[in-house]
Amino acid sequence: MGKxxxxxxxxxxxxxxPWSPAEDxxxxxxxxxxxxxxxxxxxxxxxxxxxxKSCRLRWINYLRPDVKRGNFTxxxxxxxxxxxxxxxxxxxxxxxxxxxxxxxxxxxxWNTHLKKRLAPKKGSESSADESKPESxxxxxxxxxSESFFSYERxxxxxTTTPCNNDQFNDQAEKLSIEDKMEQDSEKQxxxxxxxxxxxxxxxxVSLSSDESNIVNTSQIVEHKxxxxxxxxxxxxxxxYDVGSMLExxxxxxxxxxxxxxxxxxxxxxxxxxxxxxxxxxxxxQLGEFPAIQNIILGEESVHDAEAKKWxxxxxxxxxxxxxxxxxxxxxxxxxxxxxxxxxxxxxxFDFDDIDMARPESExxxxxxxxxxxxxxxxxxxxxxxx
DNA sequence: AAACTGAGCAACCGCAGTCGC
DNA sequence: TGCGACTGCGGTTGCTCAGTT
Numbered sequence: 035m036g037k038x039x040x041x042x043x044x045x046x047x048x049x050x051x052p053w054s055p056a057e058d059x060x061x062x063x064x065x066x067x068x069x070x071x072x073x074x075x076x077x078x079x080x081x082x083x084x085x086x087k088s089c090r091l092r093w094i095n096y097l098r099p100d101v102k103r104g105n106f107t108x109x110x111x112x113x114x115x116x117x118x119x120x121x122x123x124x125x126x127x128x129x130x131x132x133x134x135x136x137x138x139x140x141x142x143x144w145n146t147h148l149k150k151r152l153a154p155k156k157g158s159e160s161s162a163d164e165s166k167p168e169s170x171x172x173x174x175x176x177x178x179s180e181s182f183f184s185y186e187r188x189x190x191x192x193t194t195t196p197c198n199n200d201q202f203n204d205q206a207e208k209l210s211i212e213d214k215m216e217q218d219s220e221k222q223x224x225x226x227x228x229x230x231x232x233x234x235x236x237x238x239v240s241l242s243s244d245e246s247n248i249v250n251t252s253q254i255v256e257h258k259x260x261x262x263x264x265x266x267x268x269x270x271x272x273x274y275d276v277g278s279m280l281e282x283x284x285x286x287x288x289x290x291x292x293x294x295x296x297x298x299x300x301x302x303x304x305x306x307x308x309x310x311x312x313x314x315x316x317x318x319q320l321g322e323f324p325a326i327q328n329i330i331l332g333e334e335s336v337h338d339a340e341a342k343k344w345x346x347x348x349x350x351x352x353x354x355x356x357x358x359x360x361x362x363x364x365x366x367x368x369x370x371x372x373x374x375x376x377x378x379x380x381x382x383f384d385f386d387d388i389d390m391a392r393p394e395s396e397x398x399x400x401x402x403x404x405x406x407x408x409x410x411x412x413x414x415x416x417x418x419x420x
Numbered sequence: 421a422a423a424c425t426g427a428g429c430a431a432c433c434g435c436a437g438t439c440g441c
Numbered sequence: 442t443g444c445g446a447c448t449g450c451g452g453t454t455g456c457t458c459a460g461t462t
Contacts, residue, residue, distance in 0.1 A: 051432095051455095052431075053430090073447080073448070074446080074447065086448090087449095088431075091430085091432080095430075125451065137449095138430080139429085141452085142428070145428095146428055147428090
């Protein structure tokens with residue numbers, strides 16, 4: 035560890051703050067195609083004016099297809115509590131035992147909800163270690179943490195839950211659990227984790243930072259029925275095809291110069307003001323990306339067969355499909371999103387003219403569906419996804 | 421209706437650990 | 442062995458929004 039460590043990036047040259055949809059798309063598209071073997075180099079290769087750490091964080095905590103969004107379930111909350119009791123502020127380890135949850139998310143939930151809820155209880159008891167804080171976490175089953183924390187029932191009868199926390203009552207048990215977690219990191223320690231398999235490094239699988247590599251993830255997320263597939267965190271992206279996403283494990287090793295990197299202007303256009311107008315008025319640049327042109331301007335704008343082939347290839351590779359309807363405008367950008375000032379997403383992502391075979395329901399939802407398929411390995415993936 | 425306040429959460433910061441040269 | 446590069450982790454910050462006054 036040397037002193038005077040150089041900063042990870044030139045902070046005057048990188049964009050900071052909330053991510054914009056265009057940035058997300060760039061990052062997703064890049065990682066889908068090339069993975070993320072080198073976070074430091076990724077932003078440049080992907081045409082992002084972001085620090086590599088920022089890209090990594092964004093991917094891990096928000097963009098990954100297997101990130102579970104939404105409120106924590108009662109079971110998850112109970113798991114967090116007892117895992118925190120056993121492991122302390124080892125958020126990544128806790129996250130490794132909560133599939134679909136990130137360390138950052140768990141940390142936030144703990145700091146904002148669970149800690150506050152448990153604090154008064156601990157104060158009223160002689161010893162936090164000897165207490166049974168979990169016993170207070172016994173509301174009626176609910177999928178909403180909001181309802182769960184809407185009231186206190188310190189003395190309420192404990193209902194049977196999937197996680198009987200009695201097993202964590204004494205220190206010995208706590209230690210044994212902790213030991214087991216460490217020792218059996220390649221095996222599972224609880225039923226709720228039974229469907230998670232270990233990663234090759236010997237630690238359990240999670241969305242935590244140290245498990246962020248898709249290679250690992252690909253080994254843990256099983257294909258699920260449509261309704262069980264994890265929703266994309268991005269409303270405008272709809273659902274990922276997680277299974278296909280996992281094909282990244284087979285991505286070629288050679289990487290890493292993104293083919294379109296020289297066309298940085300293209301990506302920049304996405305971020306620039308009046309992006310649509312820019313595209314429309316600059317066919318030369320668009321010519322490099324007929325598929326994009328197709329998406330943005332409508333299929334009728336792409337006349338030649340080659341461009342259509344490009345379109346097909348792009349759709350195969352990136353699976354950018356969908357439409358954005360005015361009625362769904364409000365769903366397009368999540369809160370806190372960095373909206374680029376003059377970027378009209380409704381226009382920029384007007385996919386109405388794209389005739390894609392997909393369920394009508396998805397059309398109605400107005401999703402831009404971004405499912406991954408890795409043409410290097412499986413050119414038919416997109417067919418399977420539809 | 422406007423101002424204030426606090427909660428929630430995404431993102432950042434900086435240190436630690438690991439690896440390769 | 443020492444050093445630098447890189448990634449991971451945990452703490453912290455700051456923005457947004459909903460609720461309250």
